[in-house]
Amino acid sequence: MDDTPSPLFPAWQDSDTRQWGHAELKLAHRWHEHPLFSREALAGLIERYPAEHYALVRTSLQGEAARQWREGDIGDFNGQEVIEAIAQGRMWLNLRNVHLVDARYARLLDAAYAELAERVPGFEPSALRMGILISSPGIHVHYHADLPGQALWQVAGRKRVYLYPARPPFLPPAALEDIALTGVEVKMPYDPAFDQQARVFELAPGAMLHWPLNAPHRVENHDCLNVSVTTEHWTPGIRRSQMVTMANGILRRHLKLHPSGRELQGPGFWMKAALQAAWRRSPWSRRVQRLQRPIDFRLDRTAAGLMRDIPPFYR
Numbered sequence: 655m656d657d658t659p660s661p662l663f664p665a666w667q668d669s670d671t672r673q674w675g676h677a678e679l680k681l682a683h684r685w686h687e688h689p690l691f692s693r694e695a696l697a698g699l700i701e702r703y704p705a706e707h708y709a710l711v712r713t714s715l716q717g718e719a720a721r722q723w724r725e726g727d728i729g730d731f732n733g734q735e736v737i738e739a740i741a742q743g744r745m746w747l748n749l750r751n752v753h754l755v756d757a758r759y760a761r762l763l764d765a766a767y768a769e770l771a772e773r774v775p776g777f778e779p780s781a782l783r784m785g786i787l788i789s790s791p792g793i794h795v796h797y798h799a800d801l802p803g804q805a806l807w808q809v810a811g812r813k814r815v816y817l818y819p820a821r822p823p824f825l826p827p828a829a830l831e832d833i834a835l836t837g838v839e840v841k842m843p844y845d846p847a848f849d850q851q852a853r854v855f856e857l858a859p860g861a862m863l864h865w866p867l868n869a870p871h872r873v874e875n876h877d878c879l880n881v882s883v884t885t886e887h888w889t890p891g892i893r894r895s896q897m898v899t900m901a902n903g904i905l906r907r908h909l910k911l912h913p914s915g916r917e918l919q920g921p922g923f924w925m926k927a928a929l930q931a932a933w934r935r936s937p938w939s940r941r942v943q944r945l946q947r948p949i950d951f952r953l954d955r956t957a958a959g960l961m962r963d964i965p966p967f968y969r
């Protein structure tokens with residue numbers, strides 16, 4: 655079952671090797687043909703999934719005034735029923751940490767990055783993570799940026815991904831620093847005029863997208879159920895970049911300075927590496943709490959829209 659299709663990237667070009675990590679890159683992959691991503695396998699995975707590792711999120715309907723973000727519980731729905739409820743609703747199920755929950759997916763992930771490391775000289779990925787995102791027709795993932803290296807692999811359904819340059823005004827340094835310092839995805843300022851500089855990609859099953867570190871992005875599902883895989887990686891260079899981002903955030907937020915440099919080596923880098931290490935050990939860093947939302951609905955066969963409000967609780 656864990657036989658990895660090889661090669662995973664059947665149409666890899668030499669130009670892909672040069673562009674990996676440096677430019678927006680759309681690649682053909684073969685995970686969508688793998689039995690572990692069939693609907694039956696995903697339904698089974700949902701039924702075994704530890705509650706602390708998933709998030710079921712209900713988003714606002716198109717045209718609804720208030721932005722809504724509520725978290726829910728899958729209740730006693732079986733896996734197929736959960737997928738069907740998502741296909742009919744306005745929500746997404748994020749199976750976080752699939753690599754920790756099921757070793758077969760961890761082996762697929764390791765094999766994929768081993769193939770990438772072989773294809774891209776000097777690419778040294780580590781701390782790999784995998785999530786599976788099952789999402790409703792038509793929903794959007796709002797404009798944001800992520801800290802680790804990222805790729806999005808389409809397995810079922812179709813979506814449109816907008817990628818923006820990883821520089822101001824698309825990515826204000828202070829916004830990235832806040833994400834690094836708090837671990838909370840801040841609401842990044844988005845201007846529809848940014849779209850003129852966006853690169854827009856259509857993702858169908860068998861397409862994978864990788865983009866330069868921290869590049870802001872947003873996603874629109876087409877009118878169909880979507881199954882996508884998200885993978886994350888770190889490299890020595892990404893770790894250094896993260897240290898500089900944190901140090902610049904400490905200088906800006908706590909010392910009221912205006913840091914500008916982003917050198918990844920030399921004395922300036924090592925001073926920032928020391929600064930962020932000291933801050934991580936300090937009580938200041940522990941004051942920042944991760945944002946946690948209560949779970950306040952449950953999937954329910956007898957409720958309108960298959961969702962019933964429940965007294966809020968925290969996992």
Ligand SMILES: [Fe+2]
Binds near residue numbers: 798799871
């Ligand atoms: Fe993202």
